[in-house]
Amino acid sequence: xxxxxxxxxxxxxxxxxxxxxxxxxxxxxxxxxxxxxxxxxxxxxxxxxxxxxxxxxxxxxxxxxxxxxxxxxxxxxxxxxxxxxxxxxxxxxxxxxxxxxxxxxxxxxxxxxxxxxxxxxxxxxxxxxxxxxxxxxxxxxxxxxxxxxxxxxxxxxxxxxxxxxxxxxxxxxxxxxxxxxxxxxxxxxxxxxxxxxxxxxxxxxxxxxxxxxxxxxxxxxxxxxxxxxxxxxxxxxxxxxxxxxxxxxxxxxxxxxxxxxxxxxxxxxxxxxxxxxxxxxxxxxxxxxxxxxxxxxxxxxxxxxxxxxxxxxxxxxxxxxxxxxxx
Amino acid sequence: xxxxxxxxxxxxxxxxxxxxxxxxxxxxxxxxxxxxxxxxxxxxxxxxxxxxxxxxxxxxxxxxxxxxxxxxxxxxxxxxxxxxxxxxxxxxxxxxxxxxxxxxxxxxxxxxxxxxxxxxxxxxxxxxxxxxxxxxxxxxxxxxxxxxxxxxxxxxxxxxxxxxxxxxxxxxxxxxxxxxxxxxxxxxxxxxxxxxxxxxxxxxxxxxxxxxxxxxxxxxxxxxxxxxxxxxxxxxxxxxxxxxxxxxxxxxxxxxxxxxxxxxxxxxxxxxxxxxxxxxxxxxxxxxxxxxxxxxxxxxxxxxxxxxxxxxxxxxxxxxxxxxxxx
DNA sequence: ATGAAAGCGCTAACAC
DNA sequence: GTGTTAGCGCTTTCAT
Numbered sequence: 001x002x003x004x005x006x007x008x009x010x011x012x013x014x015x016x017x018x019x020x021x022x023x024x025x026x027x028x029x030x031x032x033x034x035x036x037x038x039x040x041x042x043x044x045x046x047x048x049x050x051x052x053x054x055x056x057x058x059x060x061x062x063x064x065x066x067x068x069x070x071x072x073x074x075x076x077x078x079x080x081x082x083x084x085x086x087x088x089x090x091x092x093x094x095x096x097x098x099x100x101x102x103x104x105x106x107x108x109x110x111x112x113x114x115x116x117x118x119x120x121x122x123x124x125x126x127x128x129x130x131x132x133x134x135x136x137x138x139x140x141x142x143x144x145x146x147x148x149x150x151x152x153x154x155x156x157x158x159x160x161x162x163x164x165x166x167x168x169x170x171x172x173x174x175x176x177x178x179x180x181x182x183x184x185x186x187x188x189x190x191x192x193x194x195x196x197x198x199x200x201x202x203x204x205x206x207x208x209x210x211x212x213x214x215x216x217x218x219x220x221x222x223x224x225x226x227x228x229x230x231x232x233x234x235x236x237x238x239x240x241x242x243x244x245x246x247x248x249x250x251x252x253x254x255x256x257x258x259x260x261x262x263x264x265x266x267x268x269x270x271x272x273x274x275x276x277x278x279x280x281x282x283x284x285x286x287x288x289x290x291x292x293x294x295x296x297x298x299x300x301x302x303x304x305x306x307x308x309x310x311x312x313x314x315x316x317x318x319x320x321x322x323x324x325x326x327x
Numbered sequence: 328x329x330x331x332x333x334x335x336x337x338x339x340x341x342x343x344x345x346x347x348x349x350x351x352x353x354x355x356x357x358x359x360x361x362x363x364x365x366x367x368x369x370x371x372x373x374x375x376x377x378x379x380x381x382x383x384x385x386x387x388x389x390x391x392x393x394x395x396x397x398x399x400x401x402x403x404x405x406x407x408x409x410x411x412x413x414x415x416x417x418x419x420x421x422x423x424x425x426x427x428x429x430x431x432x433x434x435x436x437x438x439x440x441x442x443x444x445x446x447x448x449x450x451x452x453x454x455x456x457x458x459x460x461x462x463x464x465x466x467x468x469x470x471x472x473x474x475x476x477x478x479x480x481x482x483x484x485x486x487x488x489x490x491x492x493x494x495x496x497x498x499x500x501x502x503x504x505x506x507x508x509x510x511x512x513x514x515x516x517x518x519x520x521x522x523x524x525x526x527x528x529x530x531x532x533x534x535x536x537x538x539x540x541x542x543x544x545x546x547x548x549x550x551x552x553x554x555x556x557x558x559x560x561x562x563x564x565x566x567x568x569x570x571x572x573x574x575x576x577x578x579x580x581x582x583x584x585x586x587x588x589x590x591x592x593x594x595x596x597x598x599x600x601x602x603x604x605x606x607x608x609x610x611x612x613x614x615x616x617x618x619x620x621x622x623x624x625x626x627x628x629x630x631x632x633x634x635x636x637x638x639x640x641x642x643x644x645x646x647x648x649x650x651x652x653x654x
Numbered sequence: 655a656t657g658a659a660a661g662c663g664c665t666a667a668c669a670c
Numbered sequence: 671g672t673g674t675t676a677g678c679g680c681t682t683t684c685a686t
Binding site for chain 1: 671672673674675677678679680
């Protein structure tokens with residue numbers, strides 16, 4: 001392993017000068033050149049562990065998400081990564097798998113590695129950020145609010161729930177069910193509230209009790225819920241899916257039963273990135289996941305740079321794409 | 328920031344003893360207890376930067392992949408993560424975006440951060456691993472071979488191409504096209520070779536020249552290629568997709584034209600994790616992506632532990648799921 | 655079993 | 671503008 005001392009002696013300068021060259025402080029052109037050549041000759045790579053130890057920071061940010069296999073989160077990760085790497089930061093992607101203990105392990109690692117900041121889509125509203133916040137490191141919440149007073153970027157979930165439901169009403173459906181994520185996650189609760197609101201506005205509040213289901217934000221849970229709904233004495237003629245994977249699960253079950261949309265109406269809060277359906281069969285309230293990641297990363301970088309204004313929350317709206325077909 | 332010195336003085340022991348407690352060396356039970364309590368009281372987290380600097384390693388492995396938005400790679404990442412975190416390692420997910428310069432930046436970071444090892448799905452066969460290999464750190468190649476003599480885990484791509492094509496022949500299709508990834512990526516080339524082989528075995532080698540297309544491994548490229556094939560004077564009656572995203576793109580175009588499978592036959596090398604199609608309409612050669620990640624991670628951990636046997640290559644076979652319907 | 659002390663590679667005063 | 675030097679927090683001989 002070559003160090004700045006090796007480079008320094010080869011270039012005939014002091015270690016401090018080598019450090020300065022690599023950190024942009026003023027050094028005379030000749031020495032800069034000498035150092036660069038020596039570094040290249042020796043294939044020198046600065047030791048980040050030493051640098052982090054000395055400066056108490058590292059150009060790394062942690063992105064903690066609950067499901068690495070959900071395209072919504074990978075799209076968001078993509079946005080974070082683009083902004084971060086542009087600014088010279090690396091992103092460590094931490095998959096909490098919705099498990100509080102995995103999540104807190106990753107948070108401890110972020111502290112121990114002196115990472116510059118954290119962007120987190122919390123596994124639950126009980127997520128404990130005390131330790132990381134105590135270190136003074138900035139934290140930005142994405143997708144889901146936390147019980148802390150933090151910068152955050154969230155979707156307009158209630159409005160998305162309303163828009164999804166209304167698109168189905170406009171298409172002529174009447175008995176509209178809802179399958180959402182766990183009730184204790186605010187995104188899921190808000191979207192469900194939007195559905196109830198839209199049902200009430202349409203004079204269908206009587207359906208709420210029978211047609212509301214809370215599953216996981218995953219394909220399997222949604223499949224079970226959809227099957228349960230179809231087994232009802234009076235099954236729904238349409239369904240609002242609380243996220244992308246729930247949409248996939250619901251549509252899978254419908255397709256297997258020969259009820260491919262628009263035979264039964266489907267509206268999804270989120271996108272279906274790898275769908276093979278006709279684009280007009282399903283209503284979508286597309287959520288700008290990449291933009292959420294970009295926004296969160298920018299906010300975090302501002303905080304890292306020392307910005308100390310009060311916590312801000314940015315709310316992003318989904319874009320409704322109404323199914324043109326109806327039954 | 329609390330250090331081992333703080334913990335040591337509170338526990339009434341030396342810093343060395345605190346270190347020993349956290350590293351499993353022999354310490355008397357009473358002192359262990361005292362140290363643990365002091366550490367808990369002070370909310371002590373060991374400083375990894377200092378540890379890395381001293382030991383010249385860190386319990387972090389880099390996973391470099393070309394497309395974080397492709398479910399194939401996230402599934403693989405999931406496998407790597409499960410094995411690694413089980414063993415106390417963190418995984419830094421690095422998205423090279425198929426760009427050699429982003430890729431080499433991440434490789435430099437892996438060196439500079441003293442990461443224990445690298446698992447890489449190389450952006451191209453020109454990927455340069457000289458520097459990282461020169462540090463003596465283990466590297467495992469996944470999905471794609473490199474020009475180095477390394478441990479690797481790859482799929483049986485040629486066989487997968489053959490199986491996909493044969494499933495279409497068995498279903499009664501005759502004019503079978505192929506859309507694959509970039510010709511200079513060996514996985515893509517091997518799958519294409521499998522398709523040619525199957526065509527030749529079926530006496531259809533005359534179709535090869537007109538019906539072979541190389542796109543990107545993404546949805547958009549596949550869409551364009553599919554449209555081109557359909558515009559042919561004698562369009563194909565079926566198509567083999569070289570990976571999951573190509574399958575999505577091809578099926579999207581077909582669906583938009585009212586040619587939903589099995590009207591035109593489709594076989595995909597890979598899975599369609601979020602498909603909403605009837606499961607019997609499309610043939611799949613499912614690739615065990617998670618298992619690939621698991622295997623690669625295990626091999627890497629063995630190398631990190633000091634295993635010095637000659638380089639091994641593990642070949643994983645896809646599992647064919649034949650479409651039951653034909654036209 | 656435990657402590658004292660050196661040193662990993664780097665940066666940031668401070669002196670010149 | 672450049673060199674000298676102390677020290678970031680940890681692990682690890684080497685004594686005891």
